Amino acid sequence: MNRVLARRNDLLDWLQRHPGAVEGRAADTLDAVEHEVRRYARELAWHRAIDLAHERGEAWSHRSRGMHCPEDWAACEFCREFASDLRSLEPVPEAGSEEEFAGKTLLGRFRGEARSRAIPWVHDLAAEAEHAAWSEVIRFTRHRADQWIEDGTVSTEERWELTHSYTDAAVHASRLLEQDYALQAHQRL
Secondary structure (H helix, E strand, C coil): CCHHHHHHHHHHHHHHHCCCCECCCHHHHHHHHHHHHHHHHHHHHHHHHHHHHHHHHHHHHCCCCCCEECHHHHHHHHHHHHHHHHHCCCCCCCCCCHHHHHCHHHHCCECCHHHHHHHHHHHHHHHHHHHHHHHHHHHHHHHHHHHHHHHCCCCCCCCHHHCEEHHHHHHHHHHHHHHHHHHHHHHCC
């Protein structure tokens, strides 16, 4: 059993032995908190990815135009490199951010000692959910260019006069990622 589940079970057991420590049914409250924390972590991860893709695109837009290359090749390289970089940029919930993840109203259902017992579980849950969401962002990014190629979003043209510079293609890929991340964030809310 993982740490988050063990803490949840311990908290549920404690809440059931202390009626009145939580507003409503203990299991329902824990389910609601868990749902909200996971939802917020997904949203936060995808929005963080949007910001990082934008920053990466801005950085590329200031580089020299460089050599021409097929757009599909540049998009694949860009996405794989960016996915690799995302591994080291994984957000981690800070101590004290539990109310941000679970929501003030939901955490307000816990009274007194119940709240202080719920906080460590919420923090661990937020860390687990954020890690899962970030892993999803990385997987999505690594394979996104393949989908662009398949659906014709990026060109597979190789003739010099019809290709763009690697820099322009990288900027274009970053903008496409921003749009795709926004769609993913919206679909998962």
